Amino acid sequence: MKEEDVRALLTMREAIEAVEMAYREKGLGRVQMPPKSYLYFEEFDGDLRVMPSYLETIKMAGVKLVNSHPFNQERYGLPTVMAIVALYKPEDGRPLAIMGGAWLTAMRTGAGSGVATKYLARRGSRVVAIVGAGTQARTQLMAMVEVLNGLSEVRVYDRRVENARSFAEWSVRELGVSPRVCESPLDCVKGADVLCTTTPSRTPIVMAEWISAGTHINAIGADAPGKQELDPRILKSATIFVDDLEQAVHSGEVNVPIKHGLLRVEDIRGEIGEVVAGKKPSRIDENEVTVYDSTGLAILDLATGELVYRKAVKEGVGTWVEL
8 A cells, every 4th residue: 555545544533542452452461562673874864673563452463664764854855754564464474465654653653642641641731832843743733632622722843943834834724723833942842731752852852940740741752772852850750651661761762861870760650551451550640740752663553554454445445466
């Protein structure tokens, strides 16, 4: 299936349901998901990742191949992320589908934040701040629109103001939401109920003194060793949930503070799947700052890919080939 087929078939509401299911299954121990494998292209400022998984309950297996090249747009006019998702039938190993995975990746990542916000944000959260205005920012906002009732204000900041303005124009056109373009990260973050960070930064861009009591943070950008977006002081005083503990320790928002001894693995309350499965509590009080550390899990690609596959078969979308 082409990228445009995936885009036409997958809605954010469906993606959130699929991702919530995948997280629940992980929390219940009913998945197989080896750690990501990386190939690093340091001279080209990029990498390639291999992500296999198996969801036992829905009897579906798959592998995603995905790159991350943060400077692709300005250097080559190409997307930062490009991907292919392949689905397999576990009973006999038969390949079922190959689909474009770039939009699916963006959607399942946004949906992951949607699930985390549903479980971790304060009730009545209405002000959303988004730092970083690329493709991922769009699906973050799509998810926030789905899970937050009475969303009253959206703010956006990007180091390239033209990106923030383009994001705002898209949001008005596609979602009927008019974000305020901010001049600084501080202006964007201060007083927000929910913060989504979606940058490839390797140094903190959100400071602890900017974060209000009770804020929920979806930390999305740190998905490889050395990346970080948040002041470690935020993590030290916050309640942290990761998508996968082993993966997050090596490549999530917590990876740099742990490496430097500023944070301990024991400071992480648990995985978001454990919250969804009812095995661990989420927010304890209204003043607690909560952090969802997203590294990107193969089971999320698999769950949303399986959904797209089922809809494609039902609606006759895609090209059928004999291998």
